[in-house]
Amino acid sequence: MTTHATNRIVGSSVPRKEGVDKLLGRARYVDDIDLEGMWHGATVRSTIPRGLIRSIGFDRSINWSEFAAVTAADIPGSNHIQLIAADQPCLADGMVNHCDEAILLIAHPDKHRLREAVNAVHIEYEPLPPVFTIEESERQNVIVWGADNLLKNFLLEKGDVDSVWSGAAHIVEGEYRTGAQEHLYIENNGVIAEYTAESGVTVWGSLQCPFYVHKSLLAVFDLPEDKVRVIQTETGGAFGGKEDYPSTLAAHAALLSMKSGHPVKMVYDRMEDLAATTKRHPxxxxxxxxxxxxxxxxxxxxxxxxxxxxxxxxxxxxxxxxxxxxxxxxxxxxxxxxxxxxxxxxxxxxxxxxxxxxxxxxxxxxxxxxxxxxxxxxxxxxxxxxxxxxxxxxxxxxxxxxxxxxxxxxxxxxxxxxxxxxxxxxxxxxxxxxxxxxxxxxxxxxxxxxxGSGERYLNSLAGVDVTPDGKVRVLVSSTEFGQGTNTILTQIAAEATGLGHEDVIMAPADTGIVPNSGPTVASRTAMVVGRLIERAGLQLVSLLREHAGLGAHYSRADFFAACDRYRAVQGAVVSLCRYEAPPGVFWDDQKxxxxxxxxxxxxxxxxxxxxxxxxxxxxxxxxxxxxxxxxxxxxxxxxxxxxxxxxxxxxxxxxxxxxxxxxxxxxxxxxxxxxxxxxxxxxxxxxxxxxxxxxxxxxxxxxxxxxxxxxxxxxxxxxxxxxxxxxxxxxxxxxxxxxxxxxxxxxxxxxxx
Amino acid sequence: MRGNPDAHELVAPGSLPAVLAMLAASPGEWTPIAGGTELMVAHAAGKLEARKLVSLWGLPGLRFIETSPESIVIGAGTTFRDLRADSTIAAEFSLLARAASWIGSVANQSRATLGGNLVNGSPAADSSPALLVYDAELELISVRGRRRIAYAKFHTGYKRNVLAADELLFAVHLPRRFALHQQYLRKVGTRRAMAISKVALAATASMEVGVVSEIRLAAASLAPFPARLHQTEAALLGHALNPETINTARHTLLAEAQPIDDIRSTAEYRRRVAVNLLDELLLQLQPERRSQ
Structure with a gap:
């Protein structure tokens, strides 16, 4: 075996790593999981597009003592979801800026009791004029965000456009419009969260980016990094629709868990998922x-x-x-x-x-x-x-x-x-x-x-380790949601280490176990994270040659024997690599x-x-x-x-x-x-x-x-x-x-x- | 699932007489449920208002297809899958077989019943236009006895019909005299499968030396309930199928159609497509009576 026999595994259509489990129904999605004493959560949402919240009333037809309820006032840390900026509240506080914005959360042991209770929360608003289109927003008659409604703008310039028009043979103009689009992943957004004073927040969920969720939970709960743990469960599609929304949903379920003292599951039905979660920008x-x-x-x-x-x-x-x-x-x-x-x-x-x-x-x-x-x-x-x-x-x-x-x-x-x-x-x-x-x-x-500079800022870390029972594990926060992450990354690790595809497994996508290899977005997994795994695999072979006597040509048994020798001395067999930009790649954010x-x-x-x-x-x-x-x-x-x-x-x-x-x-x-x-x-x-x-x-x-x-x-x-x-x-x-x-x-x- | 199962009571008496006795004992209290393809969707959305449900699913007395020389009688509990599999329906009532094939998915067709489709009374119901142009009659049943009415007189308004509070739809009777008619059915849905009709047009017709000697037209989604297009029929019946007749028929249909704007389409689109379907039908009509 040599480590440079490319085309051995990479480039072949090995079966999906988790395919058999999905086929046989063994794969466990978040709604397949029940924790001891678990309650269920639901969300009271705004019914107007913009306005001040005047009062929140609880109908006396419901015995509210059976329920846990959470408002913005219950948030121990920052009431903001941490993305590029932090302007989106976790729960609306005094004002709503869109329909179906989360205002209040409730939980109960019986999920069938939730809908009636949601309908028994009465919210009074003082409506404010809304803005619904690009044209209304850019007119700036009504300001609904910041000083000018402008979330972001860019100017890209090359040469001098205005010098060209007078001498051009043809000038052609056109206007083109696109609408919103819903992801329609098969599995709707869903999480389970458990809060305890001792261990902090743990979340299991259908999600793309465990460390994004982790970052928001740290802020919402004002906890140190080791008191928040996010674990991806088998995920039934995402398409970008589980890039940012799970940060909000995870915080909601965790707040209900803190308030109720029970683990809380929140799984949206299709109607709620369609009405309340993200879509493609028009x-x-x-x-x-x-x-x-x-x-x-x-x-x-x-x-x-x-x-x-x-x-x-x-x-x-x-x-x-x-x-x-x-x-x-x-x-x-x-x-x-x-x-x-x-x-x-x-x-x-x-x-x-x-x-x-x-x-x-x-x-x-x-x-x-x-x-x-x-x-x-x-x-x-x-x-x-x-x-x-x-x-x-x-x-x-x-x-x-x-x-x-x-x-x-x-x-x-x-x-x-x-x-x-x-x-x-x-x-x-x-x-x-x-x-x-x-x-x-x-x-x-x-x-x-x-x-641009995004990959430099991400500074991703990924790698492989080898378990005592003889499996190479891929250590990434890159997630599988149907697109093939598990399969291609294990192919790359197998290729780099000279092993078989069956010798390589994925470590759980658990922020308590894997390093941050960045979010699973932007068509970056095969190219960027794949390269890190290739390097980490080759680096592992070098380490074993250098420190554990692995020969130039080795069998599978030689490899794992060398790993055992390495582990005996070093304690663990781990090889991690950090992102390095290709030479000559430079982006000027200012210009x-x-x-x-x-x-x-x-x-x-x-x-x-x-x-x-x-x-x-x-x-x-x-x-x-x-x-x-x-x-x-x-x-x-x-x-x-x-x-x-x-x-x-x-x-x-x-x-x-x-x-x-x-x-x-x-x-x-x-x-x-x-x-x-x-x-x-x-x-x-x-x-x-x-x-x-x-x-x-x-x-x-x-x-x-x-x-x-x-x-x-x-x-x-x-x-x-x-x-x-x-x-x-x-x-x-x-x-x-x-x-x-x-x-x-x-x-x-x-x-x- | 937004509905709370605990908020509903479901009973399954197991026989048609027992169901009818329950309906008679407290008229209006119980809502019959057969395949559940309509009511369970409402339940999932938290919109099922009926609290007390009586199951018709699996009642042997309601699920049958009986063929005699004069007619075919279809029990109201017959599923669309049953309809698709019946050879007489395929041969003589092909519009009904095709309509059955368009309903939801195979899973829906295995639960959804012909009776449920009619009693639910959606203006977009897939089976209705075909039944209307086949002169279907409905047999209704209660502890008081049975009665028969023309299907064309069954719907009385949006999701309203002539059923009394203690009555069930028992069967659909189709006279076996359409095998030689020229037949047309086209559904315009939102996509090729799993689609609700935006407009549909059905027809049975006979021609004698270029003259329309017999014609029935029916549509979905052009009125608050599935209905015959009697005025458009009148503009064609007895007339030679020439450009003037066709033009008169188009204008009559434009006036007769009463579609609405809703979440699936617009009135303007529905009206114009209905006219296009009529055009397509009239182009296809052969000038002579078919012979065996």
Whole structure:
């Protein structure tokens, strides 16, 4: 065995590490767990979008002595959730800033008694005027956050945009809008918390980022680090929706536990989860673009606005990623992006797969097709003439030092989808058919890892240890929630140590056991944490060679014998590594310039769409995705990520609409918030080109978010191809397409064929 | 689960006569529950107001499909899965078989009953348009006896019907005279599966040398309850199917349809799509009577 036999485990589709337990029902999700003497908690929420709380009354029909109740006054430490800023209260105190904001918590031994009690708490408000849209917020007639409603803004500048307009051959403008989107993880948010005076707070929960929860609990309870412990239970999906919200829910359950003297479980039902937890930021992006006679980009002036909801939460970093993805995968000498995140009186918008990029990519990739139409160039050719290549400079003046193979990806996508032949066939067939078909494409990148200096600040620590019973354990706070963390990290550790995949296990995602390898977000696990595990594994082998006599060639038995010798002397066999930025990667926070991401994953999507002129519905009939995301660690899992991201992207484009009525989600049930079913998701063809990234785990870059960025523009571009109608807003429901295609026509005019 | 199970009483007397006796003893007190695909959803949302429930699930006297030369009689407790599996329904009442296949999921179809779908009376009910264009009759039962009414007269308003407080829907009678009719049904839902209808249109029709000699039209989600479109039928019946007739029919339907804006769609969309469905139907009609 040697430690450099790559391709041995990395790159093969070993089965999911926890797959059999999930299949056989042995995996224990938080609602499968019952603690001795456990009570159940529920939340009394605001029914108005903004106002002062005048009084909280308890209806006498309920015997309140059976219940525990918690308000902001019961919080021992800070009444704030700790994210980038700390402006969001754990419990509303005197004022509410959105509907469904938590005001009061109650607990009871019998969960069926909670609903009646929640309904028997009467809250009187003095309403204040709310703000619901980006436009209302930026008008600043009503200030609902800070001094000016502005949660965050960025200015990205390259060259001199304003010097270009007068000499440009073409100037094309457009405005593009995206709606909110719900994550719809199968398992709703849920936690169990136990508080004791001796050991502090322990939380078990469905969550992405154990150390984020840990940080908030320290502040809410004013406890030292060793008195708070957060343990991730098996987690049924997250998609970013369990990045920040579990910090709030964990604090709620822990407060009820402190008040009641019992462990407390809080598991949301779907209605509560939909109404009260985070969603994707709605956006409005305006593009003004100058081109020369050949269709080369001369200047891009981009005005990007997001709706952040009532508190700042993650809006600044979502806005940053949106800003950095807004110019698309193109080279342009003059770029200006002005971006703002605005406060409104809705549930705070949060992290969701793509994290600002899907909004930005929708705008630029829809806009590219409008540019192509305006200047009379084929949309494929327009993109090809402007693609980034090796050595080119992005909008932040980052030089593309790694290979950029967009032309190769595009050629493959066109060939695999038979794009030109299909397009020609549909153009012919559409004339005599009530079904109009079209083809659309999108080209895009997704930056892997935290934006800018983020990874330096995170300063992640991760590694491996070896247990006395002969297992290598991966020590990370990176969590599994269906995407494959357990499997790829154990593959990397097995590869690095020269062992079999079965010799490696995950240490529990428990802040009392594992180091902080950072949050499980931002497509960073395979690339950043994977690299740490690769290094830690190789370092372990070196340590064993140096201190425990492990030979150059060794068997499995030799390895564990060396571990035993090492343990006898050192006490434990542990190898930890801390994050080191790739050389030459520098980001200037002040000038908002430099290496925005250490690496980029690249992709071309092609959608075939059919528009039915009887029902005005658009359906995706077939989909092709070609991508380069570095080394593919596990082809089955990577392919699953791509297919799942595209399915979610189809929902984003054509089905999923969050209906707010006076700031409350009115369609907070799965019968009325429409996500695509398996019947609505077409065959998806997935192709990888591999260009290993030397600073990622065995060459990997990020893959999780990339596939959500492209479907919406590809689909709406296909609808334009099919019908000639320009649709710049998603979600695009049949009712919206009806307005575009037929509203205003008489029934005679509207008759198809 | 927002409902509190302790707040409800559920009894299962086990036979149809026993259920009817309970209903007769205290009319209006007990709410019948069959597959529970509607009431349990309300319970989960904490919105089930009925406190006392009497189970019809598994009553042998309610779950049957009987075929005679003149008609097919479907017990109200027959599930949509049962309907999908019946060969006579598939051959002669294919619209009903198709409607059954569109209801919820296979799991829903295995619990949901035809009677439940009709008594619940949603304007969007999947089985209703098909039953209306097949001239279905309903057989109602109570300790006082049985009576039969045309299904078209069953619904009287939004989620209201003619059932007396002590009465149950017993069976649906379908006359076996539609096998040679030209038939049409299209549901426009929010997606391809697990969808509630935004609008649906059903038709049975006969043509004689290009003239509409017989036509029944029924719709979902165009009125407070599933209903025949009598005015639109009248605009077509006895007329040659030419552009003037079609245009008159379209305008009649636009006026006759009374859809609403709700959480799933808009009135304007529903009205226009209904007209498009009518167009699609009329385009498909063959000018001559079908022969065996």
């Amino acid at each position: 956006s409005r992006v305006r593009h003004r673009t100058a081109l020369d006679h050949e269709g080369r980009l001369l200047a891009m002036d981009i005005d990007l606005a997001t709706d952040g909801g009532a508190y700042s939460t993650l809006s600044s970093t979502v806005l940053s990623r949106a800003t950095l993805h807004s110019p698309g995968p193109y080279v342009c000498p003059n770029v200006r992006v002005r971006s703002c995140a605005w406060a409104t009186n809705t549930v705070p918008y949060g992290a969701f797969r793509g994290f600002g990029a899907p909004q930005a990519v929708f705008a630029i990739e829809r806009h590219m097709d409008e540019i192509a139409a305006a200047i009379g160039l084929d949309p494929i050719e327009l993109r090809r003439r402007n693609f980034l290549h090796d050595g080119d400079t992005t909008a932040t003046e980052q030089v593309m030092r790694e290979p950029v193979i967009l032309d190769q990806l595009l050629d493959r996508a066109l060939a695999e989808s038979d794009y030109h032949a299909r397009r020609a066939r549909f153009a012919h067939e559409n004339a005599s058919s009530p079904i109009k078909r079209g083809m659309g494409i999108a080209a895009f990148y997704h930056g892997s890892g935290f934006t 908002y310039r430099g290496e925005a991401y250490p690496a980029y994953a690249w992709s071309i999507h092609v959608a075939q769409v059919a528009v039915d002129t009887v029902t005005y519905s658009a359906e995706v009939e077939e989909f092709w995705a070609v991508q380069e995301a570095g080394r593919v660690l596990n082809p089955v899992l990577a392919g699953g990520q791509v297919e799942g991201g595209i399915a979610q992207g189809i929902g984003y484009a054509l089905y999923e609409k969050v209906l707010l009525q006076n700031g409350h989600m009115a369609n907070n049930q799965m019968t009325n918030y429409i996500m695509p079913t398996a019947e609505d998701v077409p065959p998806i063809h997935v192709y990888f080109e591999e260009v290993p990234f030397s600073h990622g785990g065995y060459g990997a870059k990020g893959i999780g978010e990339l596939p959500h960025d492209g479907p919406a523009p590809a689909i709406l571009n296909a609808i334009r191809d099919a019908t000639g109608v320009r649709c710049n807003t998603i979600p695009l429901l049949p009712e919206d397409l009806f307005h575009k295609l037929a509203a205003g026509q008489t029934v005679e005019e509207a008759t198809a064929v």
